[in-house]
Amino acid sequence: MTQHVWLQNLTWEEVREKISESQGTILLPVGSTEQHGPHLPVGTDTLVAIALAESAAAEAHVLAAPPLWFGWSPHHMVLPGTITIRPEILVEVGFDMVASLNHHGFDKIVFINGHRIVNVTWLQMVGERAKRKLGVKVVIFDPAYMSKEFVGTMGWGEVGHAEEIEGSHMWHYYPDLVKMDRAKDNPHRHHPRYHVDPGYAGDTLCYVPSSPEDMKAMAEIAGGTSGEPSKASEAGGKAYHEHLVGRLVDVIRMIQQG
Numbered sequence: 001m002t003q004h005v006w007l008q009n010l011t012w013e014e015v016r017e018k019i020s021e022s023q024g025t026i027l028l029p030v031g032s033t034e035q036h037g038p039h040l041p042v043g044t045d046t047l048v049a050i051a052l053a054e055s056a057a058a059e060a061h062v063l064a065a066p067p068l069w070f071g072w073s074p075h076h077m078v079l080p081g082t083i084t085i086r087p088e089i090l091v092e093v094g095f096d097m098v099a100s101l102n103h104h105g106f107d108k109i110v111f112i113n114g115h116r117i118v119n120v121t122w123l124q125m126v127g128e129r130a131k132r133k134l135g136v137k138v139v140i141f142d143p144a145y146m147s148k149e150f151v152g153t154m155g156w157g158e159v160g161h162a163e164e165i166e167g168s169h170m171w172h173y174y175p176d177l178v179k180m181d182r183a184k185d186n187p188h189r190h191h192p193r194y195h196v197d198p199g200y201a202g203d204t205l206c207y208v209p210s211s212p213e214d215m216k217a218m219a220e221i222a223g224g225t226s227g228e229p230s231k232a233s234e235a236g237g238k239a240y241h242e243h244l245v246g247r248l249v250d251v252i253r254m255i256q257q258g
């Protein structure tokens with residue numbers, strides 16, 4: 001039903017038509033391929049970005065570019081399935097993606113980041129270079145930041161990894177890919193002055209990927225999960241998805257008008 005929103009599914013003639021219909025706007029989902037506990041697939045971060053891109057593109061009548069399935073994930077290499085790309089390489093790949101799209105007339109780019117704070121650094125570098133060298137408009141849509149008030153209303157805890165937020169979203173959009181009965185809770189423990197979570201007053205926004213030793217410990221406690229996936233629900237995932245799609249459509253309108 002939503003196959004037509006994906007650039008890779010269209011012919012070049014259809015793409016050309018869509019560039020003008022969308023005022024040169026395109027969504028670019030980026031995520032990661034990394035372990036997500038015993039209950040979620042390793043593609044989770046990319047899959048959630050795809051889900052948001054697909055729904056918002058259909059609503060706003062714009063295209064979505066083929067997703068970038070890889071992010072910066074050195075800290076998740078302790079468990080199998082993780083593929084990490086160095087951020088300096090990701091900057092080059094991201095820039096070339098934007099430059100190619102811009103060559104054909106796309107000049108409004110919305111990155112949708114499914115890999116949270118870890119991808120933000122290099123996406124900012126891509127965005128800055130693309131604005132300066134190509135004169136395009138670029139925004140980064142980050143679900144963690146765009147849902148920080150909403151998450152509190154759901155009774156969910158803080159942003160972690162493969163926790164109730166991602167679990168709910170995946171459960172709603174990809175019910176066949178989740179194994180919630182395999183999930184293990186690993187309640188957050190953090191210093192009151194140093195924690196990365198947009199919804200938390202003590203958010204420092206100063207993330208450094210965890211060491212292999214810390215991640216090994218996390219893997220032993222809860223199979224690579226941090227947070228409480230037992231609080232996840234399909235209905236919560238639906239509400240979360242709809243909230244974010246609404247915000248994303250707003251951002252698309254903003255970049256088109258502004």
Ligand SMILES: [Zn+2]
Pocket residue numbers: 036044045114115161162166
């Ligand atoms: Zn994730």
